[in-house]
Amino acid sequence: MTMKPAARPASAHFSSGPCAKFPGWSPNKLKLDSLGRSHRSSLGKARLKRAIELTRAVLEVPASHLIGIVPASDTGAVEMAMWTMLGERPVDMLAWESFGEGWVTDAAKQLKLKDLRVLTAPYGALPDLAAVNPAHDVVFTWNGTTSGVRVPDASWIAANRGGLTICDATSAAFAQPLDFARLDVVTFSWQKVLGGVGAHGVLILGPRAVERLESYRPPWPLPKIFRLTSGGKLIAGIFEGETINTPSMLCVEDYIAALEWAQSLGGLKALMARADANAAVVQRWIDARDFAANLAKHPATRSNTSVCLTLEGDAAVPKSMVKLLEAEAVAFDIGSYRDAPPGLRIWCGASVETSDVEALMPWLDWAYAQARG
Structure with missing residues (x-):
């Protein structure tokens, strides 16, 4: 049985648009x-x-x-x-x-x-x-x-x-x-x-x-x-x-x-490095799981922003995961696009903190186990 993780992302905003505000954002800025x-x-x-x-x-x-x-x-x-x-x-x-x-x-x-x-x-x-x-x-x-x-x-x-x-x-x-x-x-x-x-x-x-x-x-x-x-x-x-x-x-x-x-941060290179680091966290998680795959078949074509996943099981599995993760307030708006194959879509752009992506990964394991029963 997969236990519910103790640690949570500091920000649960992983939507692919509108995307997470940059760290430290407030109206006062x-x-x-x-x-x-x-x-x-x-x-x-x-x-x-x-x-x-x-x-x-x-x-x-x-x-x-x-x-x-x-x-x-x-x-x-x-x-x-x-x-x-x-x-x-x-x-x-x-x-x-x-x-x-x-x-x-x-x-x-x-x-x-x-x-x-x-x-x-x-x-x-x-x-x-x-x-x-x-x-x-x-x-x-x-x-x-x-x-x-x-x-x-x-x-x-x-x-x-x-x-x-x-x-x-x-x-x-x-x-x-x-x-x-x-x-x-x-x-x-x-x-x-x-x-x-x-x-x-x-x-x-x-x-x-x-x-x-x-x-x-x-x-x-x-x-x-x-x-x-x-x-x-x-x-x-x-x-x-x-x-x-x-x-x-x-x-x-x-x-x-x-x-x-x-x-x-240092401009474009720093922004790209942040997105690369975030996407790498998700890819490492995918590589270590036999029930998940990156929708992009070839590594050179894999996005470092809108990372799309497919999961073993029917279309109800990712839908259930999305609801579970939102109810726990650990990930918002990560369901695949309506016209895309059923799965998850995790935004990894530069405004997302790598530590938040890392904290999300154990929750994917938990939600998948819950969705599969």
């Missing part, structure tokens, strides 16, 4: 002078610009790339890129989990792209990356949040490509190295690795993406919140803190606080 002020005031613009500057510094975005804050989280940023840039060339869409499949649906059924090729793989695997045509535009997720499968690197993207690369990096940014030289568009949301508050997305554009925006006009109408150009020229203010719609300045201040925390 937020500057509130910008609240109740216009985001177009000198103070509002300065704070939005501060968020952009810190993003560049912490994420190590090269000077060649522009950074903008846009509406509707990562979804808004990806849609903005797809609606404004796709259609000039054939498009390769990569999908190996639900969010990638969502972008395929939008390309095929909403934009109705004529020259569209979809490369897919089941949960746990990657499509054939070598099959991507460098003359085509390509849309892909760097890290599949709902499958725990990531691309190992960007070597499959041709340096001399003709098409654009549009990368949904929302659960990879600040945790995995992004090769900006091979990424023309990168998107993410605040509520993932840095544990920020949602509702806003970040859109990063390389020179080739800007060139596409200024030289190509899509054949479909563009909603106002998707428009990145005016008179055939990029709206530069978007990338200097002049947002398209009204942002929550409280969310902005929360994001700035998270970025400043990241800087205090």
Whole structure:
């Protein structure tokens, strides 16, 4: 009989989004002078610009790339890129989990792209990356949040490509190295690795993406919140803190606080090291159990943020475990995504303390034993 563990995680927040707040977070860490002020005031613009500057510094975005804050989280940023840039060339869409499949649906059924090729793989695997045509535009997720499968690197993207690369990096940014030289568009949301508050997305554009925006006009109408150009020229203010719609300045201040925390740790390398350490704890637990497996079949493709597990037994086992762990207040929101195979999904991003992941592991043993009866 597996005994109930005595030690508990100090924080039970292992959700894959919104994710855990950074250690030591409190409302007192937020500057509130910008609240109740216009985001177009000198103070509002300065704070939005501060968020952009810190993003560049912490994420190590090269000077060649522009950074903008846009509406509707990562979804808004990806849609903005797809609606404004796709259609000039054939498009390769990569999908190996639900969010990638969502972008395929939008390309095929909403934009109705004529020259569209979809490369897919089941949960746990990657499509054939070598099959991507460098003359085509390509849309892909760097890290599949709902499958725990990531691309190992960007070597499959041709340096001399003709098409654009549009990368949904929302659960990879600040945790995995992004090769900006091979990424023309990168998107993410605040509520993932840095544990920020949602509702806003970040859109990063390389020179080739800007060139596409200024030289190509899509054949479909563009909603106002998707428009990145005016008179055939990029709206530069978007990338200097002049947002398209009204942002929550409280969310902005929360994001700035998270970025400043990241800087205090040592920046990107420190963030990636924290995520790697957290994921390693879970993988060691998996390796020592004959009833658990990482959904990602190949080690090089295993996420260090959204670690997805499958368990021996029927679908009722992980569901029961999730309820047991939540009732004990040791792990919240760790059930697999609704479209994914039954299992668990443990967020291991940088805002999670390794000691909390370590404290959770014995509870998984206990909950599994309880669920199996």
